Amino acid sequence: MTLTRRGIYQADLTDVSEADKAIGSRVCPFADESKNEDEVAAEVFEPSMPHDSRIGKYKGMYAGRVTDDLVIPGSSSGGITSWLLTRLLERDEIDGVVHVGPAESQLFGYVVSRSVDEVMGRRKSQYHPASFAETLKQIRGDGLRYAIVGVPCAIKSARHVAAEDEVIAAQLKYFVGIVCGHLKSTAYAESFAWQVGVAPDDLATVDFRIKNPEKTSRQYSFGAKSKQTGEWREAETLSLVGGNWGHAVFQLEACNYCDDIFAETADVVIGDAWLSKYEIDWRGTNVVITRNAVIDEILAEGVESKAVGLDVLDTDSVARTQGGNFRHRREGLAVRLADDDAEGRWHPAKRVEPGYSHVTPDRVEIIRKRRSLSAQSHGMFAAAKEADELDVYLDAIRPLISDYQQETKMAFGTRLRNKAQREFWKLAGKFKR
Ligand SMILES: Cc1cc2nc3c(=O)[nH]c(=O)nc-3n(C[C@H](O)[C@H](O)[C@H](O)COP(=O)(O)OP(=O)(O)OC[C@H]3O[C@@H](n4cnc5c(N)ncnc54)[C@H](O)[C@@H]3O)c2cc1C
Structure with missing residues (x-):
C-alpha cells in the first residue's frame, strides 16, 4: 500500500x-x-x-x-x-x-x-x-x-x-x-491546521476532537501544533471550512x-x-x-x-x-450507483439497489452536488499546496460549499423540532440532578 x-x-x-x-x-x-x-x-x-x-x-x-x-x-x-x-x-x-x-x-x-x-x-x-x-x-x-x-x-x-x-x-x-x-485523505488535517495558522510542512500533531464543557458534544474543536514554534492553535471545528461532515471534503x-x-x-x-x-x-x-x-x-x-x-x-x-449516514450510504448510494450505470461507469456490486424512485428530484441533486464537491476538494487543496497559498483552496471550495448549503438548508420546522428536543433533555437533566 x-x-x-x-x-x-x-x-x-x-x-x-x-x-x-x-x-x-x-x-x-x-x-x-x-x-x-x-x-x-x-x-x-x-x-x-x-x-x-x-x-x-x-x-x-x-x-x-x-x-x-x-x-x-x-x-x-x-x-x-x-x-x-x-x-x-x-x-x-x-x-x-x-x-x-x-x-x-x-x-x-x-x-x-x-x-x-x-x-x-x-x-x-x-x-x-x-x-x-x-x-x-x-x-x-x-x-x-x-x-x-x-x-x-x-x-x-x-x-x-x-x-x-x-x-x-x-x-x-x-x-x-x-x-x-x-x-x-491527509488533506483534512492539513487544511484545518492551515486554517488555524499551522502550514502543512510545519504540522507536528493535531487533535480532531477537543471537548468543551461549556458546549454540546457536537461542538468540539480542532487543535494543531507547530513544529517550529511548538505553539498550539485551536478553533471550533464547525467554524472551519470543511468542518461540517455533510460537506464531505477530502x-x-x-x-x-x-x-x-x-x-x-x-x-x-x-x-x-x-x-x-x-x-x-x-x-x-x-x-x-x-x-x-x-x-x-x-x-x-x-x-x-x-x-x-x-x-x-x-x-x-x-x-x-x-441519520446523515443513512442518507449518504443507503439513499445516496442508490443514486450514485444509478448514475454510474447511466454513464456506463464500473461500480462494485452493493447490497443497495441502484435507483432514484426512493428520493425526490431535489434530493438527487443534493447527492450529486455532494459527490462533486468531495471529488473536487482534493485537487483544490493540492493546488493550494503547490502555490503555498491557503486561499487558493478556500476561494475555490467556498462557492461549492455555499451552493450545497443552500440546497440542504434544513426546513424551519425540523430545526425548531431539534432545538425543542435538545432543550427538553437539558431541562430533564437539571431535574434529575
Ligand atoms: C474516520 C472516522 C469517521 C467516523 N465517523 C463517525 C460517524 O459518522 N458517526 C459516528 O457515530 N461515529 C463516527 N466515528 C467514530 C467516533 O468518532 C468515535 O471514534 C467513536 O465514537 C469511539 O469513541 P470513543 O470515545 O469510544 O473512542 P476513544 O476512547 O477515543 O478511542 C478511539 C479508538 O479508536 C482508534 N482509532 C481512532 N481512529 C481510528 C481509525 N481511523 N482507524 C482505526 N482505529 C482508530 C484509536 O486508536 C482508539 O483505540 C468515526 C471515526 C472515524 C475514525
Whole structure:
C-alpha cells in the first residue's frame, strides 16, 4: 500500500503476480470478488443472532459512557472503545491492540499497543488514512493474540485477511468496529491546521476532537501544533471550512460505495450516540452494538462496578443515531450507483439497489452536488499546496460549499423540532440532578 501525493492509500500492483492479485481482490473490501458484509457475518456470528438490515446482526444495543469525568476528555466520545480494549488486556483475552495512533512517518497510522497505558495514550478518532498492511506483517507469527480496531471497511478487510491466512486468523481474537461517516485523505488535517495558522510542512500533531464543557458534544474543536514554534492553535471545528461532515471534503472515492454503517462484521461496534438526549452532554456518549458474548460480559461487569453507565437501546434508536449516514450510504448510494450505470461507469456490486424512485428530484441533486464537491476538494487543496497559498483552496471550495448549503438548508420546522428536543433533555437533566 502506498500513500499517493493526494494523501490516500492505494494498492501498488507493480510486479504483482496474477495469483497475488486474485488474493488482493478477495481481501479488498470494495472488490466484487470479496464477500459482502452479510456473507461474512453469516460465517462468523451465531446463526440465531437477530439481524436488522440497517445495523446488521446484534446482541446488545446501548448508549453510554465511562463514568470517570477526569478520564473522559481524553476520548472522542463516551470512551467505551478504549475502556473495552483495556478490559480485554486486563482479563488476558488479548496481548495487544492493533489500532490507530500517532505514527513515525505520518501524523497517524496503525500501531500496536501492548499495555493499558499505551491503549489509553492512543485514544481519540483519527480522521486520517491508515493502512494495517505493515502492522499485520509485523505481528504475524509472533504467537500473540490481538484485538484490531477499525472503521467498517477495515474490519471487513481484516476478516477477509483472516479467512485467507490461518496464522493471522489465530491471532486476531477480537474485531472492534468504529462507526464511520466516511474516511478522509491527509488533506483534512492539513487544511484545518492551515486554517488555524499551522502550514502543512510545519504540522507536528493535531487533535480532531477537543471537548468543551461549556458546549454540546457536537461542538468540539480542532487543535494543531507547530513544529517550529511548538505553539498550539485551536478553533471550533464547525467554524472551519470543511468542518461540517455533510460537506464531505477530502472524502475517499471508495466511501461513495460503502453501505456498512455499523461495522456489520465486527464483534462490537462503537460510535457517537447522535440523539438530542445525549448530544447535549459535552462529555460525549457512545452508541454500542455487541455481537460477542465476552464483550457483553465485560460491559455487564462494567455496569456492575459502575465503571461505565449504559442505557439499553432498540434497533430504531440505534439507527436514528446515524441519520446523515443513512442518507449518504443507503439513499445516496442508490443514486450514485444509478448514475454510474447511466454513464456506463464500473461500480462494485452493493447490497443497495441502484435507483432514484426512493428520493425526490431535489434530493438527487443534493447527492450529486455532494459527490462533486468531495471529488473536487482534493485537487483544490493540492493546488493550494503547490502555490503555498491557503486561499487558493478556500476561494475555490467556498462557492461549492455555499451552493450545497443552500440546497440542504434544513426546513424551519425540523430545526425548531431539534432545538425543542435538545432543550427538553437539558431541562430533564437539571431535574434529575
Ligand atoms: C474516520 C472516522 C469517521 C467516523 N465517523 C463517525 C460517524 O459518522 N458517526 C459516528 O457515530 N461515529 C463516527 N466515528 C467514530 C467516533 O468518532 C468515535 O471514534 C467513536 O465514537 C469511539 O469513541 P470513543 O470515545 O469510544 O473512542 P476513544 O476512547 O477515543 O478511542 C478511539 C479508538 O479508536 C482508534 N482509532 C481512532 N481512529 C481510528 C481509525 N481511523 N482507524 C482505526 N482505529 C482508530 C484509536 O486508536 C482508539 O483505540 C468515526 C471515526 C472515524 C475514525
